[in-house]
Amino acid sequence: MSNWSALQNRSFLESNARDRALGLVDEGSFTEFVGPFDRRTSPHLETLGEAVEFDDGVVTGIGKIGKTPVFVISQEGRFIGGSVGEVGGAKMVGTIKAAIAFAKRIAKDFPNAEEDEKPIIAISFETGGVRLHEANAGLLAHAEVMDQVQRARGHVPVVSLIGSKVGCFGGMGFVAAATDVVVMSEFGRLGLTGPEVIEQEMGKEEFDSADRGLVYRTTGGRHKYIMGDCNFLVDPEIAAFRAQLAELAKLPRAKFAEFRRIGTSELVEKQLKGVALAAKMQPKDARDVWVHVGNSDPVELGSMPLADFRKVVKRLAL
Template sequence: MSTSFAECSARERLALLLDAGSFHEWLPPSERVTSPHLAQLGVPSAFDDGVAIGRATLAGRPVFVAAQEGEFMGGGVGEVHGAKLVGLLRRAPRDRPDAVLLLAESGGVRLHEANAGLIAVSEVMRALLDVRAAGIPVVVLIGGANGCFGGMGIVARCADHIVMSDLGRLAMSGPEVIEASHGVEEFDSRDRALVWRTTGGKHRWLSGDCDALVDDDVAAFRAAAIAALDKARPVTLAGLEEEHALLASRLRFDGNEAVALWTALGIAEAARVPDLDVAALQSLGVH
């Protein structure tokens, strides 16, 4: 029987993804390290500030792991939340786990802590790249109901390996932000089919923005995470030039919809992609 990754809380995902009983949490809720900014604004806090961090084993191998809780402020990053992520990442080059796993679910920076959150995200990115430079792979898993947007969307693309479900979403700006900035004619955030065609896991996998596409199943995420443990991707000049070439090709694309892009990528009957399950999509052999 499968268990939906999207419907699990952060700690439920950790319990089911990692080896049973292996997760040791740092700064757990009992420590009550909460955001000072939310308290000043009279906003309810969470005793873990919306993220669980610690060490564990995965298939018997040591890993560091962080899981964002989408039910608390949409997984938004504030000062304490970001500091916990930075602390985890900075400890990795010293203790040298086999990998760092980030179960990302976030709308980006909390508006309540805008400046502190922005600084925190920049520190997370720097610490993540230091982990990669030390030869330790960083694997991001995206499948929560809130997606992975804003600063955390950038953090995810800084990682070695991204695993997404077909329900997962990844982008810089969320649909509501785009609509608020440029109008509903530019992007209708209420059009769920459009949102998933543009930011969803299938699109990100087809366009090369994620490395593995899985079903919305914790066991599938676990298998993909195990497979990624040895997939460190060194940051090199050649790799950056390849990324820039990919971005340049997108700038030359003159279509205005994901289906047009899939067609340009050579996918036959691209309009059928939203209706295909993961196995059927992978069987097309287009990635």
């Protein structure tokens, strides 16, 4: 385990799930749920004779940022790509469920609680979705997580943090899209179909998954920020993600609905304007969209320092 102060300046991209979880909340405030000492490992990996992890590749718990209780779910890409199986899925579901119950308890027993004393949920995604070794249970767990995300609405905000190596793809790409707020670093990637699968489906001339620039332009933080799929684009250190969470924690809980991209009839109508634009433009590259929304030099936009990018970038307004 790392020293908390040292963690703050560590790269979110390079940090493992536990370090991210610990670093996001105040020093010494984190209580882990169903942690490694509980040894709830995947029985299905064992059946297949595969190595197990004592936390099944996801760290769950509660900590604090200032006065705010923060429920944390942090996925570990180093363990089978951060994939979700029965145990890890149950930990995610249980954590969101616990957060909803806790928020309801505070609403009932502490009617005068300050906004920043009410809980939030932070999910640090690093996953391609379903764990194939226990694919059916993993798929069913995804549906349960989505159900809990909908149940959380109006009770406790759910914030996605995306800035880890594996990105956030597959069924968990749906889940991240469905949360209230999406925070990314420029190294974060968010989507449904990973680059290798697109190449396999459409051919290398259409999408070369080895072209890192192309991969990041299509699903990376800068692009998703331009598209509005990412609400906040932060620096790549753990401290930057933590600072953004701290800012969000102070907001009136009713304000979180304004960050949503989907989840109401009106938002669906708004997103359909984007789909109509996609049909009209038939973009060959994400840069086509960047130019369309008013960024004259997309190559420069992709490579300039992040601080400059945030100042000059024009974003899609639907």
